[in-house]
Amino acid sequence: MRWWDVDPVLELERAIFPEDAWSPGMFWSELAHARGPLATRRYLVAEAPGGRIVGYGGLAAIDGTGDVQTIATAQDHWGTGLGARLLTALLAAATDFECHEVLLEVRVDNARAQRLYERFGFEPIGFRRGYYQPGNVDALVMRRPSQTTSEAPSVQGT
Template sequence: MRWWDIESVLRLEVDLFPDDAWSPGMFWSELAHACGPAATRHYVVAEAGGRLVGYAGLAAVDRTADVQTIAAARDHWGTGLGARLLTNLITAATAFECHEVLLEVRVDNLRAQRLYERFGFAPLGIRKGYYQPGNVDALVMRLADPASPTPAAQCPVQGQGSVQGSAQGTKTHG
């Protein structure tokens, strides 16, 4: 993800997460930490047919990675795009030499939970009232060893589009 992607990312963000969409400033702040030798973030976008159809981001601090956001356009649900984005983030976590990857996902988002479970994420706990508005709880999930991918993470995912980003640079809505 680069600064020129933010406008398209925001359109998708508002469509998918109208009640708690990130602001432009939040994306700018994340990208500011994605550059240079001291980078602690990794953000990517996915494009298909010249259109931005997904994005994902990861923060890495003290050998722990945290999935900040992952999103796929509705017309790309079920195509494997989410798996490609998650694979990219896990690869970045390994490049950052992280020993674990954490994420939060809405307790009512079973589709995303199934994706994370296929990659080896296991439930760790609940954060009460994490998603606002509405006081929706978040399920905290953990991948204990991102350097040892599960069979789901090792399989190439078929589908159109490409995920673009750098494994060295760089919210979970599931």
């Protein structure tokens, strides 16, 4: 993800997460830590033919722990394996950052995303009560110990 991707990513973000979308400042802040020799972030975009951004994801790496900050795919790309490909790339980034574990939060009512994370070896370790606002929806915290990306499930398609 580069600076010129922020506006189209925000458009997708608002479509997917209308009530708790990230602000432009949140993306800019994350991207500020994604370049240079001291980078602690990796942010990616997925483009469809024609250049439309149809997915994105981001990982923060601090002291050997990776944290999937965000991951999303356009609704018309659900079920295509795009989310799995983005997650594979984020896990590869965690390996590059020498993370010994990767954490993430997912809405307790998002069973589809939870199944994806479980396929990649994430396991529930706790809850964050009222994490998602508005609505006061709990987050399920999941953890995956370090593995090589070759251990991730295979994904068909491009």
